[in-house]
Amino acid sequence: MASPEIELVPCRSDNYAVLLHDPESHATVLVDAPDSAAIADVLNRRGWRLTDILITHHHHDHVAGLADLKAVSGARAIGPAAEADRIPGLDVTVSGGDSLQVGPYRVEVIATPGHTLGHVAYHLPDQALVFSGDTLFALGCGRLFEGTPEAMWQSLSTLAGLADETAVYCGHEYTLSNARFALTIEPGNAALIKRAEAIAAAREAGRPTIPTTIGLERATNPFLRAGQPAVKAAAGLPNGSDADVFAALRRMKDRA
Template sequence: MSAAETRTFLCRSDNIGVLIRDPRTGACAAIDVPEAAPVLRALDETGWRLTDILVTHRHGDHIEGIPEVRRATGARLTAPEKAREAVPDADAYVREGDRVRVGDLEAEVWETPGHCLDHVAYWFSGAEIVFAGDTLFTLGCGRVMESPPETLWRSLQRFEVLPDATQVFSGHDYVISNARFALAAEPDNAALQARAAEAERAKAEGRFLVPSTMGVERDTNPFLRAREPALARAVDLPSGDSTAVFVALRAWKNRF
């Protein structure tokens, strides 16, 4: 496994800022830049030198701080090809199957539409780290904005192939509201009950549960568990068609 160092921190009100660094070469990337000041502060605190910015999608709360950070660091900017119009000055544009490097760390680009059409995730297989942006959250998933909900379900299924130990970095800290919904949908899930209690403790201590792991999310995240009979019953779909269950869960969460 490739060694990688990470640093997470809060941006804006609930965005998660992330740095990933290759300790051998010193190369370091920011995953999105929701706000410049926290990213620059994290760089100052760690002593890391920013070489790259990897954009997951075009929404303003993920790209707003990029110009200031680029001026301060000269970092190379990589953005989704489908976000070219919103991010017109990137150094590189990527699509499904492309690879990006941060020093010796290499990521595969996955197109993961659903939250928006241009969304991508970055899967660093050697480090067992995935940057999911606003597709997959701790105990939740992104809001559907530009596609049928079935599109987001297909994108979420991409993550099912990842090992349990994979660290999942998401773009927002919505864990408390996500936990409350998850418990409403699956109240008898003991692993979920424990995870929700952990989320409350983390909030009281000023922490957030990012990253999570794929193993934990498989056990607790209702949007990854749409094949479970308990979730089908929760949305009155005893036939258990996972796509229909996911669509119903996402619609319920919108009203929750």
């Protein structure tokens, strides 16, 4: 199988959609649909026909373009069963632990509640890709709009358990502000300092900071590092459980 061609599509003010195109079968898969016009522009420029749409969760800025894209392309829409009543137009519903074929790709569904109760991530193990929506961000994680800190910590821990080389595509360009927060938690983390410099340079040049990798997140993202003594100390919970430290970090970021 040929490696997929991948296009990161900036949408709205800071959203990302992602297109995967298989040059052999000509299948084209979209992950999330924030803006139909922006996505259609890339499809037209590349000469790709949309065949499948994967939705991570119900928030408007991830589904606003779904109806229009389906109407134009006839693409199959796949999304979380637990949020199907809030995502009109789904053709297939999935839950954590499901595996399905999307074009030539084997897709494993990972339940990642926390940002929303039914949020899912899509893992393509053969391509070493994961689409984490608003659960895991580059150097950050999503706000807890519906779920509990304990659920989000479990979701992040599950994603952190993927292979280090797994490329992570998330739903927003929040990395510069995430880096500033991360440096307040681990100012002595050499890998984080180096990464923050690269992020600042990328954003200054107008380049995206996505994708990241699981390995890089494990080394630098404070929300995956709640078990580290320095992170526990920064959260004011040197003897706290990892889940409690994560919850404290999320509260600190909410106030930042």
